Amino acid sequence: MLELKKGEEILATVGGIANLTEAEELFAKTLDDANRKKLQKITNQDALIKIANAISICTPDAVFINTGSEEDVEWIRQYSLTKGEEKKLAKDRHTIHFDLPQDQARLVSQTYYIINEGEKMSSLAKSVLRTEAIDYVKQFMPGIMKGMTMIVGFYSRGPVGAEAAIPAIEISSSGYVLHSAELLYRNCFSDFDAEAGRTGLFYTNLHSEGKNRPEDVPNARIFMDRSWMTTFSTFCTYAGNTLLLKKGNHRFTVDYATYYKLEEQLSEHMFITGMTGPNGRKTFFAGAAPSGCGKTTTAMAGTDFVGDDLAQFWIDSDGILRAINPEKGIFGIVEDVNREGDPYLMDCLRGDGTEVIWSNVLVKDGVPYWVGNGEEAPKRGVNFQGEWFQGKTDEAGNPVPMSHKNSRCTLLASAIANHATELAEDPAGVPVKVITYSGRDADTMPPVWVARNADDGVVIGASIVSKATATEVGATGVRRQPWANAPFIPGALADYMQAQFTFFNSSKFSEKTRPIMAGLNYFLTHENRGSEGSGLLGEKKDVKVWLGWLELFAHGDVEAIETPVGFLPRYDDLVTLFRTIDKDYPKPLYDMQFALYVDKILERIELQKEAYSKEADIPARLFDIYGRQKKELQVLKEKFGAVVAIDDLAG
Structure with a gap:
């Protein structure tokens, strides 16, 4: 049985913010007037205290509150470009993001559920005791956002008001992660308080890529605290490990449905x-x-x-x-996506008018290419391992493909012609x-x-x-x-x-x-x-x-x-x-x-x-x-x- 709010809440334990008064004092020190004014529209006390603890732990240089307005979303796009997380491609609103070679898929051996003593877990799941997770957060997360801006977004996992929809907060130092969130999830800043009140819960997700260096990836962790419905992700950028609204919060919802919504x-x-x-x-x-x-x-x-x-x-x-x-x-795998099998998606990827974030494909003259696209392949370009040419091999002598097998495209589903928006x-x-x-x-x-x-x-x-x-x-x-x-x-x-x-x-x-x-x-x-x-x-x-x-x-x-x-x-x-x-x-x-x-x-x-x-x-x-x-x-x-x-x- 899953017992919610059992054990120490890690955010509060490490962040040290215990009440709304302390949270507001921290906001006054760390948020500029514009972002503090935006955050004042959120009144859910639990949410505000969690955000304050994230700031206390990560110590960013600045905090940006994303309301979902076009102005705020454009700020996120430009922040990602300025940081170098994304680069512009030839088509308007097409960008490329490259993950580190060691971080281009789910880090299954570094993904854990945080559990309390005596809890029964799936035999197919990796788990870590709460005390060990607290030790990790205390060691690696304080100051992890120094020199960066923390971005805070409020989203709904489903149409606002739907019976099974649950709201969530996404906190990250990555512009790419929040840019992806805006394409993949419904920004519910204006509805967050009402939705949290309707459901009686919300998810909290905290991520930072740190310095984004290969040597840091072995220390990467994706932690999911079942009891407090909070995720922690460090030292990685691949969206499956960092956009925790997705698989991280899916895990919480599986838990919630199994133990609190049986037959419902x-x-x-x-x-x-x-x-x-x-x-x-x-x-x-x-x-x-x-x-x-x-x-x-x-x-x-x-x-x-x-x-x-x-x-x-x-x-x-x-x-x-x-x-x-x-x-x-859609955060979709692009290998073998082609005109024959995926005509509607190809219209978006090769046509005009669709915003697309590409990851880990080959880029030549600002155009993305990938294995199995049914098109003539360029002989060289830049891909997920740097400069690439036909016949390139890795250190073990294995051929390096044009694009990573897990290369992705991220876009609005409504852009696809047969989408029932x-x-x-x-x-x-x-x-x-x-x-x-x-x-x-x-x-x-x-x-x-x-x-x-x-x-x-x-x-x-x-x-x-x-x-x-x-x-x-x-x-x-x-x-x-x-x-x-x-x-x-x-x-x-x-x-x-x-x-x-x-x-x-x-x-x-x-x-x-x-x-x-x-x-x-x-x-x-x-x-x-x-x-x-x-x-x-x-x-x-x-x-x-x-x-x-x-x-x-x-x-x-x-x-x-x-x-x-x-x-x-x-x-x-x-x-x-x-x-x-x-x-x-x-x-x-x-x-x-x-x-x-x-x-x-x-x-x-x-x-x-x-x-x-x-x-x-x-x-x-x-x-x-x-x-x-x-x-x-x-x-x-x-x-x-x-x-x-x-x-x-x-x-």
Whole structure:
């Protein structure tokens, strides 16, 4: 169980500001008249004391209060340019930011939850005791902003007033971080007091890059204090480690939903997008996938794109699943973004009129280039490791790519042509009919399958596996990625799983409103399906077919083939859908994609059972479902062999 406000509050312990009077005395000494006047519009005492303690610890030369006005946002842009955190590119409002070579992805081995003695944590989470975290903050953070300006921003993680939206404060010495925040989150300076009062809580995020030197990165830490909903980040600039409104606050919201909003809310690592079905019908999807596994591409394949990374859920009074995107922008991986697979995003990246912050790509004559963009590559330029030329190798003799695998673009989602901006900004959220889960699976599961019931759907989410991706420093190999949310689940995995079973089985849903739950897999390969070909058994644009079939199935417009792992599509329905994207769909390809490789699936079930057996208090329901699936699969194997043809399943 998570207990809020338990243990010493680190900001207050190290900062020494105990009350509003002391806070105001410090503001009088450290803020100029203009910024003090702006801050006087915030009346939440807890917020003011936290800001004062951040100032007391970090001792910046100046403090800038960002109200979200165009004048303030422009000041942030210019501050970032003046500091050299960003540089202008050829296109207007396009800039480039380079992180240190050691800091270009999430620092997973240096990211910790701050916990109190005796608290149960996810076995997949790294934790540090509160006393150790206090020692670190006392050693490394006093004076960390000397010579810099502290910027303080107030944001809402979701449309202001939405049931699942929570306000947050972002404090940083980095202009790049606050510039990114303005593109990714809704500035709620004028609504902060009301929102903090409505929700009864807010998040606090404190970051400084220090002197931004390679030798400091080993001392970098990303700390998340679960009890006080406060994050600390030092000696790094990569936005996944520093823009703590994003994954840091997502972690807090997962915690809050699990322990304080059971059956009421969920916080998920999911895209939100809408598909247009027959007669203009709009059906909204939310889907989980680990970073680097096609989540943004899937989101943008929809006709009504809402978000590409995070989703907050609740069940409304009519029993309808509602979702909001806590973000208003995109912090997207650009590798392999090209005209064929991502036309709407490419219009923003190569067209005029969109503000974009690029990170860790190649720049030549003020133009950004990246691996997989489908364009002719320059032979030299400047990239994430400095001067670059074709054929360059690193110290180990490995080729240095044109752009880092985790290079990013940051922009407003509303700039994208298929973005459903009005719906995305509606506090009522969008009605979600389909939930999907996907990973990076080359040899086991078919491209799409639907759970037979809510419990089986939860198990699909619990069973995601994926290759480690470039979004994480120091992570390798193929590993389990439960719900694609595992790095962001602070508490016991059993508690999170029980929250999933409770939510999706809620009696608030009717059979008509309960969402369907499905698996997606874009990564089957020819070599793993008995083909003489090479590479993937499909391409990016096939995503529209798999989502299109799910849209039809969710409304009862198509029948499916029932199997031990769920419902599979019929060939004739897919052929029709492939025609809508101007592709043929040969029957042999369908046969390869949807055959059940029973031994592979049984191996996967055993892998999951063994792993979850090591976790305390995992709901028995999970093992019951694995047991039932295993038994039914063994019956199929006895009847048809280790590889069961889809035609045998169709009967």
